[in-house]
Amino acid sequence: MGVLSQCRSIHVGRDHDHLKWSKKLAPVLTVSSGDVVTFDTVDSSNDQITLDSDASTIRSLDLGLANPVFGPVFVRDACPGDVLKVEVLDLEVADWGWTAIIPGFGLLADEFPDPDLKIWQLDKGNGYARLNGAVRVPLRPFLGCMGLAPATEEDLSTIPPTNAGGNLDCCELSVGSTVFLPVQTHGALFSCGDGHAAQGHGEVCGTAIETSVKATLRFELCKDQPWVTSPHFQIPPASQLGVTILPDRGRYAATGIDPDLLEAARKAVRNTIQWLVVAKGLTRNEAYMLASVAGDLQIVQAVNMPNFEVAMSLPLGVFSL
Structure with a gap:
């Protein structure tokens, strides 16, 4: 020491x-x-x-x-x-x-x-x-x-x-x-x-x-x-923060709704992946990785029981026009 x-x-x-x-x-x-x-x-x-x-x-x-x-x-x-x-x-x-x-x-x-x-x-x-x-x-x-x-x-x-x-x-x-x-x-x-x-x-x-x-x-x-x-x-x-700011084109979010908070989060991610595959042409693996490195999970509401609502959003600036 x-x-x-x-x-x-x-x-x-x-x-x-x-x-x-x-x-x-x-x-x-x-x-x-x-x-x-x-x-x-x-x-x-x-x-x-x-x-x-x-x-x-x-x-x-x-x-x-x-x-x-x-x-x-x-x-x-x-x-x-x-x-x-x-x-x-x-x-x-x-x-x-x-x-x-x-x-x-x-x-x-x-x-x-x-x-x-x-x-x-x-x-x-x-x-x-x-x-x-x-x-x-x-x-x-x-x-x-x-x-x-x-x-x-x-x-x-x-x-x-x-x-x-x-x-x-x-x-x-x-x-x-x-x-x-x-x-x-x-x-x-x-x-x-x-x-x-x-x-x-x-x-x-x-x-x-x-x-x-x-x-x-x-x-x-x-x-x-x-x-x-x-x-x-x-x-x-x-x-x-001193970080690179990509063009601010807003965000796109997919929600997941379920009585179980973890399952609501899973649904939000699953729906985001589907959007990235169909609308943005990514493979499922690429979409899953992008959701991990750039997507944000957020509890939208936790009071309207019995269902929780979770959103996953991505900044649209990550995509080239």
């Missing part, structure tokens, strides 16, 4: 990865409130998918190695009941990323049993990635995983999120955002990973545009914030 001075820029490398949340993990460094830390992360496949991979790679993917996070970082004076404020200062993505349909994974896993893989070239100069000649997705990088060690003695998988954070997969947490995490154990023990170049709300096929990311984060220890018992976040005005 290193002893580091306040407000110094510090680095966590790719060799400090782990595949569980645990308060028993030895921290790789110690920081103070106000320090800035950079993290070099690898993609969620843990480098099992490369530029030369195809769908056959998905069949041999070892999911036991998936979703590595990097750290943990010990925060001086952090105690259970405190809050760790994490400011996202910078996110540098690689030149390429991937989106996959993984058998048994995703919101419509039963309807997409066969693996597929899309390798994206990330045009960082222009700020987008192309699905094909007619569809482009604006880049908006974020870390899928930011979290703290849990209070439990049990080691937890990095796949499901917890009240201490983890695999939140929240596409709002891009540069300029701030995340508030409730400290569960002495020193907080922060880790992060699972870089994404773009994702919609829902990540419905199970993957975003997965990529390695170099992240720069600032930590601040906060006291007396009892309302933070799960991850909270704050995002800046859209004008300060």
Whole structure:
């Protein structure tokens, strides 16, 4: 455990990865409130998918190695009941990323049993990635995983999120955002990973545009914030996000209505895929992937019982005229 001075820029490398949340993990460094830390992360496949991979790679993917996070970082004076404020200062993505349909994974896993893989070239100069000649997705990088060690003695998988954070997969947490995490154990023990170049709300096929990311984060220890018992976040005005804005042509949305909220979401995605196939000429797999990386699921209403209403919308600016 290193002893580091306040407000110094510090680095966590790719060799400090782990595949569980645990308060028993030895921290790789110690920081103070106000320090800035950079993290070099690898993609969620843990480098099992490369530029030369195809769908056959998905069949041999070892999911036991998936979703590595990097750290943990010990925060001086952090105690259970405190809050760790994490400011996202910078996110540098690689030149390429991937989106996959993984058998048994995703919101419509039963309807997409066969693996597929899309390798994206990330045009960082222009700020987008192309699905094909007619569809482009604006880049908006974020870390899928930011979290703290849990209070439990049990080691937890990095796949499901917890009240201490983890695999939140929240596409709002891009540069300029701030995340508030409730400290569960002495020193907080922060880790992060699972870089994404773009994702919609829902990540419905199970993957975003997965990529390695170099992240720069600032930590601040906060006291007396009892309302933070799960991850909270704050995002800046859209004008300060610094992301590529495609032409604003409005949005198209398909709804799903059902007494079961999950099934309503499935119906919304299913109806969106059908629209993309028939009206936009995409294959079903392309449509499912596009819904995952650019579509947004939203609960439209949750009070007109017995039916919930969920919508999935896509910005029409992703399509060429």
